[in-house]
Amino acid sequence: MDKNHTMKRKLIQLYAALLYNANLRGYIDGKIYTGNVKAACVPGFNCYSCPAAAGACPLGALQNALASSGKKAGFYVFGILMLYGLMLGRTICGWLCPLGLIQELLHMIPTPKLPKNRVTRALSYLKYVILAVFVCAVPVWYGIRHDMAVPGFCKYICPAGTFEGAVGLLSNPNNADYFGMLGILFTRKFVIMLIIGLFCIFCYRSFCRFICPLGAVYSLFCKIALVGVKVDGTRCNGCGACVRHCGMDVRKVGDHECIHCGHCMEVCPQKAISLKAGSLTLMAPEADARRQKWSRIAGGIAMAVLAFALVWFNFLDPSIQKQPEPEAPAQAEQTAAEGFEVGNVLKDFEIPCTDGSVFRLSEQRGKVVVINLWATWCGPCVQELPHFEALYAAHSEDIAVIAVHSPFVTDDVNEFLAEKDFTIPFAVEPEEGNVWQIVDGSTTLPQTIVLDRNGVVIYNQRGSVTPDLLESLYTQAAG
C-alpha cells in the first residue's frame, strides 16, 4: 500500500479545487469568469459566483433548472448529474470536492473529536430532507407559481456560496460597492457558514455527512457508480476494521455514505480493499510497478491539463479580450460631468422597447428617471419589478421608468411580460451592448440607477431595492 495515500488524495483534492477555480485573475479583477466553458458543470461543490470559478456548480444549476421546469426541462443538468453519478458517484465527494478538502483541513485542527455514533448515523439522512425541501420544493414552486428563480439552498444555506462567492467578491477592493447591498441575508448566511465551519472542526466532514444535497444526489448512484472502493470477497475476513476506522457514517464499504476516500485500504489487515474503475484497479494495497508507471503518466497528463487551464483561463480565453470596458469613464475625460457615477450626467441613449416604442433618455429631461437592469432568470430582479411599477403608478406624470433586460435571454421576455400587468416600458439589451455599457451594468444583477430631473446620477447600485428606498430616492431626485 502506498504510504503516502492520504497525501496523494489531498493533492488530488487540491488539484481539483485549482482546476475548478483556474480563473485566478478573477481575484485580481474582482470579476467572475464569463467564458463559454462555464456551461460545463464541475462535478464537485464549487460556487460559480466565485471570482476564480471556471465551471458551473451542479447544485446551483440543478436548482435553476428546477425553477424553470414549468417552461423548459433542464435536461442538460439532469444528464450531467447522471453522468457524474454513474462514472464517479460519491468518489467525487472524497477526491474532487473543494469543500470536502476545506472540511478535512478544518478537521485537522487538533481538538477533541466527536466520534460517529447512532445519532450521527440518523443525522446523515438530514441531507435528503434538505435536498427535497430547499433544492427541489422551493425552486419548483416559486418557478411554477411566480416565474421566479429562488434557489433555496444557495440563498439560505450554502456555505460555499458565502465563502467562495460572497466573501470572494467582497474581499476585492474593486467591489467595495458590494458592501452596500449587505443585510440580513448575508448576516444569516455568514453565521451559518461559521457554525458549519465550527462543526467541521469537531466532527469529521459535518457538512458532507449531514447537509450536502449534492452528496445526497450522488449517493443515489452508489450501487452503480463505476469508480469506487471495492472489497475482494475472497480476502475479506469480515473483521470490520474498514467500517470502524471510517469517519463517515457507513454501514459497509461502498454504501451510500461511503465517499471512497480509500482510508479503509490503509487499515484493512487483509489488504482486501482497492479503488477500482470497473475491473481496472486504480489504487491497491500492494504496490504494482505497472500501475505506478500508469499513475505517473496520468499525473503528468493531469499537470499538463492544469497548466493549460491556468494559461487558458487567465490569458488566452476570448472572454477576457471581449469584456467591454464601460464607455462612460472615457467620455468623462472629455466632458467631466458625463459618466455613470453619482454626480455625473448619464450619457444619452435610446433603446427600442418591447411594446414597439423607443425610449430616449434625452426626451426624459425634467423628469426623474429610474433605470432597472434585470433578467427573467434572476429571482430578486423579478421580485422587485412590482416596486418599480408601484413607483411609476404613484408618480406617472413626473417619472420615467425603464426596465432593461440582460442581453442573456433564457425565456421569452414578451411571453413573460404578457403574463404580468406591468405598465412600465421594458427593453432587452442587445448583445452588442447599449444601455449596459453606459450605466456600468455588469454580470451582477439586479442594478438600479436613478437620475434627477437634470439627468444627473444620484444612485447607481447593484442589489435589490425596497419600496421605501425607491420612494426616498424619488423624493431626493425630484428635489
Place this chain on the structure above:
Amino acid sequence: MFLLIIQSVLCVLCVLVMSVLVVRLFLEGQAYKLDGHPSEWIYTREKAGNLLLTCLPLFLLSVGATVVSAVMGVKSSSKPQKDAEITRDLTIRCIKEPSAEMLAERSIQKRFHIGGWCGFAACMVPIVLYCVNPAHFDSSDAEGLETVIGAMVLHTAPWTCLAIAVLSVCLLLRDKSLERETNLAKNCKKEAISSKTAASSGKTVMIVRFAVLAAAMLCIILGMFNGSMRDVLYKAINICTECIGLG
C-alpha cells in the same frame, strides 16, 4: 489534552465573537437605516475591516495554539469506533447453528429496523404534504418569501428532528439487541470460519449502468438543443446577488 481543550475553546470563541460582531454590525446598520438613512450603506469595507481586526487576536491565538500543537506533536485521537453489527457478524461466523434466543433477538432487530424506518417515513409525510401544497408558496415579494421560508422551516424542522430522534432511538435499541445476540453467540458451539462469497449481481448492474449512461447522454444532447445548456451558462456567468447571500 490540555492543549486540545484550549484549542477547542479558542475555536468556539472565535466563531462566537465573529457571529456576535456580524450580528451587532447588522443591528447597528438597521438602526442607522431607521434613523432616516435608507440609501446609506449598512456595511462598508472599513467597517468590515475593523470587525476582522477585532477578531484578529483571538484568531492568531488559535493559529498559535495549532502551531504549538503541531510542534509538540499533539494530535486528536482517532480511535476506531465500535460497531455492534460488525462485532455480531464476526462472532456468529464461528457458529454453526444460531440458538433460538439468537433468532428471537434477530426478530427484535428486524422489528426495530423496520419500525425505525417506518417512524422516519411517517415523520416525513407532513413534510412532503407541506412541500407539495402550492398554497404554502404563495407570497412572491421579498418579505413574503422570507415569511414563506420561515414558516416552512418552522413546519419541517420539528418533524425532521422527530424523524432523526425516532431513527436514533431505534438504532440504539437495535444495537442493544445486537449486543445481546453477540453475548448469546459467545456461548454457542464454535466452528471453523467459513468464507461467504457474495452472489454476483454484476450483469444486472451492467445493464443498469448502460441504461443510465444512455439516459444521461440523451439528456445532455436534448439539453444542448432545448437551450438548458445555454441557461446554465447564462446563470453561471451572471451573479444573482441574493443567490449567493449578498442581498
